[in-house]
Amino acid sequence: MPRFFLHQPRMPWFQRIAVIVGLFFVALGQMGTARAEELPSFVHNGTLTICTNPTLPPMTFVKGQDVTHPEGFDIDVAHFLATRWHAQLSVITMDFTGLFPSLGAQRCSLVMSGIIQTPSREKSFDAVPYQDTALVVAGRANTPALTSMDELSGKDVAVESGTSYVTRLGIINNALVAAGKAPMVIQQYPTEEQVVQQVLIGRVFAFVSQDVEIFFRMRQLQGKLHILLTPDIPDYRHFAIYLRQNKQDQALLQTAITALETDGTLATLRNKWSITDQSTKNSVNTSSATSIFDWNAFFSALTSTAFLHGALITLAVALLSHIIAITLSVPIAIALNNPKRSVLKIALEGYVALFRAAPTLLQLLFIWNAVPQFFPIFREQWFTPFLATVLALSINESAYQVEINRSALSAVDPGQELGASALGLSRRDIYWRVIFPQAFRIALPPTINEFINLLKTTSLASVISLQELLAVTQIQVARTFAFTEYYAAALVYYLVMVFFFLFLQKRVERRFTWSDRKKVVSNAA
Amino acid sequence: MQHESTATSMISVRGMSKLFGDFVALDRLNFDVKKGEKIVILGPSGSGKSTLIRTLNRIEPHDSGTLTINGKLITDKTDPIQLRCMVGMVFQNYNLFPHLSVLENCILAPMRVRGMTRIEATDLARRYLNQVGIPDQADKYPIQLSGGQQQRVAIARALCMQPEVMLFDEPTAALDPEAIVGVVSIIDELAEQGITTVCVTHEMAFSRRIADHIIFMDQGKILEITPPETFFTSPQTGRAQNFLNQMLRY
Numbered sequence: 067m068p069r070f071f072l073h074q075p076r077m078p079w080f081q082r083i084a085v086i087v088g089l090f091f092v093a094l095g096q097m098g099t100a101r102a103e104e105l106p107s108f109v110h111n112g113t114l115t116i117c118t119n120p121t122l123p124p125m126t127f128v129k130g131q132d133v134t135h136p137e138g139f140d141i142d143v144a145h146f147l148a149t150r151w152h153a154q155l156s157v158i159t160m161d162f163t164g165l166f167p168s169l170g171a172q173r174c175s176l177v178m179s180g181i182i183q184t185p186s187r188e189k190s191f192d193a194v195p196y197q198d199t200a201l202v203v204a205g206r207a208n209t210p211a212l213t214s215m216d217e218l219s220g221k222d223v224a225v226e227s228g229t230s231y232v233t234r235l236g237i238i239n240n241a242l243v244a245a246g247k248a249p250m251v252i253q254q255y256p257t258e259e260q261v262v263q264q265v266l267i268g269r270v271f272a273f274v275s276q277d278v279e280i281f282f283r284m285r286q287l288q289g290k291l292h293i294l295l296t297p298d299i300p301d302y303r304h305f306a307i308y309l310r311q312n313k314q315d316q317a318l319l320q321t322a323i324t325a326l327e328t329d330g331t332l333a334t335l336r337n338k339w340s341i342t343d344q345s346t347k348n349s350v351n352t353s354s355a356t357s358i359f360d361w362n363a364f365f366s367a368l369t370s371t372a373f374l375h376g377a378l379i380t381l382a383v384a385l386l387s388h389i390i391a392i393t394l395s396v397p398i399a400i401a402l403n404n405p406k407r408s409v410l411k412i413a414l415e416g417y418v419a420l421f422r423a424a425p426t427l428l429q430l431l432f433i434w435n436a437v438p439q440f441f442p443i444f445r446e447q448w449f450t451p452f453l454a455t456v457l458a459l460s461i462n463e464s465a466y467q468v469e470i471n472r473s474a475l476s477a478v479d480p481g482q483e484l485g486a487s488a489l490g491l492s493r494r495d496i497y498w499r500v501i502f503p504q505a506f507r508i509a510l511p512p513t514i515n516e517f518i519n520l521l522k523t524t525s526l527a528s529v530i531s532l533q534e535l536l537a538v539t540q541i542q543v544a545r546t547f548a549f550t551e552y553y554a555a556a557l558v559y560y561l562v563m564v565f566f567f568l569f570l571q572k573r574v575e576r577r578f579t580w581s582d583r584k585k586v587v588s589n590a591a
Numbered sequence: 592m593q594h595e596s597t598a599t600s601m602i603s604v605r606g607m608s609k610l611f612g613d614f615v616a617l618d619r620l621n622f623d624v625k626k627g628e629k630i631v632i633l634g635p636s637g638s639g640k641s642t643l644i645r646t647l648n649r650i651e652p653h654d655s656g657t658l659t660i661n662g663k664l665i666t667d668k669t670d671p672i673q674l675r676c677m678v679g680m681v682f683q684n685y686n687l688f689p690h691l692s693v694l695e696n697c698i699l700a701p702m703r704v705r706g707m708t709r710i711e712a713t714d715l716a717r718r719y720l721n722q723v724g725i726p727d728q729a730d731k732y733p734i735q736l737s738g739g740q741q742q743r744v745a746i747a748r749a750l751c752m753q754p755e756v757m758l759f760d761e762p763t764a765a766l767d768p769e770a771i772v773g774v775v776s777i778i779d780e781l782a783e784q785g786i787t788t789v790c791v792t793h794e795m796a797f798s799r800r801i802a803d804h805i806i807f808m809d810q811g812k813i814l815e816i817t818p819p820e821t822f823f824t825s826p827q828t829g830r831a832q833n834f835l836n837q838m839l840r841y
């Protein structure tokens with residue numbers, strides 16, 4: 067699970083000593099004040115929990131293989147805040163679109179994810195700015211620079227979905243249309259590296275992001291990108307930390323940030339993460355975007371613990387959910403196959419209809435973001451993304467499995483029950499010894515089919531921050547930009563899992579020699 | 592619970608009715624079957640023969656009147672499992688368990704219901720499989736057997752519960768003429784061994800040979816209970832006469 071104590075990022079020994087010494091004095095200084103100083107109400111049980119989407123380097127991103135350990139400027143700031151409040155830091159990673167719902171559902175104390183301070187967000191949440199920035203438009207290296215936003219008229223522009231850029235570009239589009247010009251064509255992508263990739267592969271003309279990220283990308287991609295335009299839009303001048311509305315908490319956070327600014331901590335961190343460094347020379351990451359297919363990147367992804375871990379989570383979620391779903395669905399199927407009408411039957415029919423009709427993604431989001439507003443117990447620490455996913459997928463899958471089991475049970479000749487009860491077998495034995503084994507044979511192929519679907523459906527759970535295989539892939543891609551290689555590695559994992567279960571199905575089916583000859587032993591009255 | 596039954600009666604039916612909704616499937620039936628007696632039930636299609644035979648082991652519970660089996664009054668409170676240990680049944684379509692081998696079909700109920708060990712049940716099953724003439728098919732699955740062989744397995748399976756009464760519901764109706772001879776001769780043999788038998792069939796020669804009494808039904812009512820000689824030569828009702836004319840035409 068993506069909860070951890072933040073560990074100190076790697077840095078040269080002299081810097082490390084400087085930071086430790088600095089920390090010592092900061093801590094000393096705080097001894098007196100912090101005791102007297104009130105703790106913000108969002109620090110619970112000595113834990114400061116932040117939500118972040120680690121795909122925006124250098125603010126928040128995954129540097130190494132371990133996707134549960136994001137790093138970056140924001141994470142370091144969070145670490146200093148936690149220290150100041152004598153709290154442990156816990157970091158939850160998730161899709162960008164999940165950040166604010168999670169804050170609202172009290173899953174985290176703060177959202178720290180390189181997010182711009184905007185008036186519209188401040189209607190729902192309080193914000194404390196901590197870093198100056200500017201909105202920039204970037205394009206491929208050979209694209210000529212622009213002089214005004216108007217020149218983007220009619221061009222394709224990519225942005226990360228859920229960000230305020232979408233609204234801002236909409237406003238510019240309105241102005242363009244009002245001036246009789248063609249609007250920009252805005253394409254939205256769920257992660258920042260996909261946004262950049264659209265420019266690299268030439269699908270879009272430009273993308274919109276913050277200067278700090280683009281500096282980082284320019285270094286990472288070794289000059290494949292450059293800044294086309296830095297329009298001065300007042301709304302985009304600050305990154306802010308967001309919290310649930312509470313004036314006192316906001317003031318306490320503001321005090322803390324001011325203190326970090328005054329004692330030079332933020333300056334040190336800006337330097338450490340090259341927040342304002344525009345040079346493209348000292349590239350930290352070697353980009354693999356140069357060759358068509360980098361086999362080394364592919365094999366290192368394939369053999370990385372991050373991918374293995376993601377695949378195991380995918381497998382565990384699918385297996386657990388399906389086992390629970392089958393367990394739920396058998397009694398429901400038996401109840402529904404009873405010809406008598408009853409209130410229970412109507413209720414069960416409603417259950418099946420509801421969960422077959424509702425999109426799985428919606429069910430996941432509902433359980434993760436909406437349910438905690440009614441039942442606070444679901445926002446506690448034990449209710450992890452893993453549990454939430456298993457809960458949502460079990461319920462969802464049980465509705466489908468009910469249909470499979472129903473038709474399997476009714477495909478078993480009614481003469482079987484008759485024959486078994488004439489022999490004096492108990493209800494229990496009739497079901498377990500006679501009907502279930504036959505229904506199992508009928509239900510097996512569609513059930514394995516369902517399982518394979520479920521295995522792939524788990525990838526939806528990245529929206530509620532489950533670190534399954536596809537989420538891991540995307541985070542790793544944000545780090546390396548090796549799209550093809552990492553997608554291929556993920557594909558290999560999915561294929562291996564699916565083929566294993568198909569193989570298993572064949573093996574199990576081979577044990578049903580009794581059904582070899584397709585001869586119908588029909589038995590009615 | 593011991594009342595209203597004559598000491599020698601294995602089955603005693605008094606004013607027994609069965610309804611399906613408003614439809615009267617069995618209408619106030621009265622008859623007795625003595626221990627060791629063979630009864631054949633005849634009647635046109637839909638007359639209620641299958642329904643009657645199923646009430647005798649309570650696969651279809653009756654709605655009114657009384658049913659006494661081996662001196663026990665059969666009611667809602669009767670343990671159906673105990674009753675079915677006493678009354679075995681063979682169906683037109685065999686209803687063998689396709690996922691179990693012939694031997695497993697035969698030993699399932701003795702083990703689960705009678706509590707026999709696998710060895711005891713297997714011994715018993717082999718004895719009855721031998722009796723019905725298919726000792727060498729024990730390890731096959733039902734789907735690998737002919738219809739006649741399957742019906743023999745079904746008979747052996749019912750006998751493995753060592754019932755006092757055997758019910759047969761058109762045991763030969765799904766078989767071809769050659770297989771009929773085999774199955775009929777097995778039932779003949781059982782009847783000779785003295786097991787109480789109630790059989791629904793359309794095999795006239797067979798009925799005549801084994802039946803102590805013929806019960807003739809129509810529209811849920813018993814119209815005649817007579818020895819076969821009387822029934823086949825001089826039926827008392829017009830409907831029985833009609834029925835016989837139709838049967839003999841084939």
Ligand SMILES: Nc1ncnc2c1ncn2[C@@H]1O[C@H](COP(=O)(O)OP(=O)(O)OP(=O)(O)O)[C@@H](O)[C@H]1O
Pocket residue numbers: 591611614616634635636637638639640641642643
């Ligand atoms: N479960 C049931 N629900 C409603 N009606 C039924 C049911 N079982 C039988 N019946 C009706 O009861 C009547 C007697 O049926 P039954 O099967 O006993 O006839 P049968 O004499 O065995 O006929 P056949 O010679 O065709 O087997 C029929 O009209 C049938 O439609």
Ligand SMILES: [Mg+2]
Pocket residue numbers: 591640641642
């Ligand atoms: Mg019938």
